[in-house]
Amino acid sequence: MPECVKTMSQAEREIHLMTAQQQTTQTQVVNRAKELLADGTVARVLGWKAGELPYAPQPAYFEKEEDLEEFVYNGFCGANLSKYMIEASKLDGKTLVCLKPCDTYSFRQLMKEHRVDREKAYIIGVGCKGKLDIEKIKAQGIKGIQSIQGAERTDDADTLTIQTLYGERTCAYADVMLERCHVCKGKEHMIFDELIGESRDTKDRDRFAQVKEIEAMTPGERFAFFQKELSRCIRCNACRNVCPACSCRKCVFDSSQFDSAQKANADPFEEKMFHIIRAFHVAGRCTDCGECSRVCPQGIPLHLFNRKFIKDINEFYGEYQAGADLEPRGPLTSYVFEDVEPGIVAERG
């Protein structure tokens, strides 16, 4: 497949990806960024630039106005940039960062944990009407993709037009959205300096439907399900690297304290252990941004772990959304006398 892409020039790609509305959001951001760079308000811009493939833009820094020509913003800009602000907070001067509504939850959570410096960020809340999952497009049997039109959703045009080596194909936008967009947290930005572009709440599914489905299985079935999913894990650490909550300077799994340093999985339990502990460490802090599942090269539905914790937290300790407030205590760092006993797990069966 990569060969087909290679045949396209950079210019062609850009043209294909542009639509009227997207031009507006992207161009607006670029224009505003240029202004802010020019007047010295910000020292750099954190956004996305086009990648090797038409559907894989990458997070990127832009330090000069002319670099911004490469800036893109479209339906494939799913990447949550808030984690990059940890490093950007250490740099001199402000960084302009583009955050989608759901990314702002992560940013706020990081603020709460003193990991990012609000003063060092100039936040442009970019509009979002749902982001796309290339795997889902491919799963529709669409191969040899050359370019995609309608990747940034405008008004109510709900169709993607895809140019392939085998001709033009179309698919419904809603069918190929990222999983997280189906359970959208809402179109409001939790924090921003200014807003550009329109957002839409794309929620059309029960956030916990999948978790409930698994809960309804027998323990044996559940075990088999996760055994099958997790046995694909290659411990590439992509989930860990992308996760805004998983932002330790040094992961415990890389530290000598737990004898787990830089070790290949020795047994099938270890990858379970890694994912359980990872989910546990982010429990009460995970905003459910879904980046872990998005980046997993093996397509493991890692967000299920986080969502199970979120569901339990909501049920046991009351509704909680990480990053929705700046309250320092989360569900695992607070308690009430009447909390449920751990025995509830066994009682529930």
Next chain:
Amino acid sequence: MTAQKKQAEQIKEISGVNPLKCMKCGKCSASCPSYNEMDIKPHQFVSYVINEDIEALVHSKSLWKCLSCFACIERCPRDVKPGKLIDAARQLVVRKKGGDYLSPDEMAQLLDPEIPQQLLVSAFRRYRR
């Protein structure tokens, strides 16, 4: 296991009572309305079971003098409840005799105005299980 020991175990099992919890306060005997009719007194029932002297117990008059009023069960501070022991001993005897139980339906036909009410009530209490 001797026959006596076996019977003692049976009584403990049927009644669910641990006679060793008894502190010999005598509140059962103090509460018993049939005390004067009994040859073996309610508090003594406990030591008979502890000493595994079940033969004497099942042949005692007391077995059939107990009204099952449950006063001793209600008031026993040690959760020993001699009434249950007495009831269990009675069951041993009844089972041995071939288990001629009555069902509550049959009882209506056998009703005799001469039968004391208390006996009826106690019978119901005993057999409704």
Next chain:
Amino acid sequence: MSIEAKEEFRPKIVAFCCNWCSYAGADLAGSSRLSYPADVKIIRVPCSCRVNPMFILRAFEKGADGVIICGCHPGDCHYTTGNFYARRRMTLLFSMLDFIGVESGRTRVEWVSAAEGVKFSATMNEFVEKIRSLGKNVRLEDLRCQNV
């Protein structure tokens, strides 16, 4: 292995006991000669809130068949609040283990005070019984150890 399989199953059970209540409760069970199976081995921790989920998973990985955490009764923690946090952590962790298909009976939290030797012994007897009925923990252990 076949010979071993025929032997009576003796589970490996790790009990994390807080120093102030449950460890003392276990001591009291000992000085009162209230027996419980030798399968239970106690690790002393200052407080139930010192128990890291890592320790529990590690125990399972190394072949434990059951893990029990004992602490002061809620409200009676020597450090005031430790067991409240432990309670939330363990509730969520146990729920997760249950979610991935590990039998929920293999993990347990029990509050045992320094005066509750009887409860400690009864709890351990009960827990061992439960683990025996669940059998060997094949879902979590390090499979490399199986035939050694």
Next chain:
Amino acid sequence: MQRVGVFVCHCGSNIAATVDVKKVAEMALMEPGVVHAEDYQYMCSEAGQARIQEAIREKQLTGIVVCSCSPRMHETTFRTAAQRAGLNPYMVEIANIREHCSWIHKDMEEATKKAVLLMRAAVAKVNLNTPLRPGESRVTKRALVIGGGIAGIQTALDIADAGYEVDIVEKTPSIGGRMSQLDKTFPTLDCSACILTPKMVEANAHERITIYTYSEVEKVTGFVGDFTVDIRKKARSVDMNKCTGCGVCQEKCPSKKTPSEFNRGLSTRSAIYTPFAQAIPNVPVIDREHCIKFQTGKCGVCAKVCQAGAIDYEQKDEIITQKYGAIVVATGFDMIRLDDYDEYAYSQSKDVVTSLELERIMNAAGPTKGHLERLSDGKAPKEIVFIQCVGSRCADNRGKSYCSKICCMYTAKHAMLIRDKYPDVNVTVFYIDVRTPGKNFDEFYRRAVEEYGVNYIKGQVGKVIPQPDGRLLVQGVDLIDNRQILKEADMVVLAAAIEPDPDVRKIATMLTASIDTNNFLTEAHAKLRPVESPTAGIFLSGVCQGPKDIPETVSQAGAAAVKAIGLLAKDKLLTNPCTAHSDELLCNGCSQCANVCPYGAISYEDRQVNDHGIREVRRIAVVNDALCQGCGACTVTCPSGAMDLQGFSNRQILAEVDALCR
């Protein structure tokens, strides 16, 4: 690599009878790091400790494992021994092979196997131990006594006499407690007030004692040597500085229908009141719930009649915050409620009374001015029946499982006093056992029988039936005669069980002092440390620890005082070195740990770090050693493992887990 010595104790036959100690020592030698292993009869003995010290010196041991009894028993002993031989005391680990092994297992092979595992875990841990040094913390030279009964008064007097400041907090309007309600005391029949009042006066006059009556402890923070306590002084509505204690307000108060707490509800009192004549302080309080002024706004008689102008309706609760080095709990007891004991007709007949009510009836200042009479009709009783163990020694949930200890003696006292004053009254006592351990106690009981002709019957009462003529039919049993007894009586006295004051649970929670299922505070050791709570700096005085009579209470009060004085006499305390520490290279500075720290011991600072060549300023968690108590809550909250607990580190605990699962 450590050089570890393993010492296996036989504890006489306590361990050796069920654990093959030689085998344990033998197996120890196969463990990594172990260079020495031996077994001995009594490791805690002087000879045993000498062997340990010799081995430390000769084999240059860097760590030792003692396989013996619980570390709660002898950890300090062995640490001190090791220290004297030049080893850091925190290089000592105990494998508890007695309480957790030999005493609970019967099969030798099984127990030995477990003992070996426990030894291995301890060796695995000690291999990772590092020498630790305790820090120091200061001691506030002031003690708090919670409860102003005889226990609290005695403790406060003893501490104050030793030269330390003491505050007494008492929830009722006066100190004195239960003892002030008693008429006479056994076994010498002293008048209770005659011996108590001088102590109350002494405490009140003592220059180093401050008494807060009508006050409660609201909040306790801190730790041994440095507690901070909030005391709520409830609004008395009377200015303590102005009041002269003339008593006119109480006389004139139009609201006089409130049951008197002091007389156990057998008489009434005014809304503004002092509980009894000798009350200290002799300053009344307004019971706002029953005061007409507070309830309707119209009255104010007391303010009008008060010459001193001491009445202050506007007074508000006041919070006093004070620092203390030691806290003594002396919260005392009450009698259980008898609602569940219908068979004794307590709620049906006024002539069925509890023993404490009888004390008030017998007392000259009581509701009948000391005349023994029936409360129903005021007639003199001719026949009195006492029933023992009402609610004591119960296995059911109506009563208490324990023996209340004081009832046998006070019943003998009551019987004797009645027979002495009213020789024509017949007194019968139904008992299960008569328990009289104590100096001159059995002699006292025998006098009641032999000299005073009190009729003791071995057997319980099943039922008390009020008769139409007002008398009481008592149905009991005489187990010696094997005969049921039906006896008509004019009065029945119930020796109701005593229970700790219900407020003690709240206080125990504030103090993090452990408490048992009966609400008695737990002592640090049942035999060897009976007046200390397991929580450092908290001491126990009187019935809050277990049922006691007055002589015992007073001696325990003195003992608690001595323990508190021993603490206050120190200028500095060594702090537990098993505290949390954060690794600056791993710390994210995320503030999660501070959220769960109960002591506020964690703060954050921006610090220059050198992380493998990367120099930068990072926000790092810093633990204050003096405040950290070592619970470990922070270590689990820390996702990166930067926060670790000395003495119970992640690696140490994992090593134990590994060893036990091996």
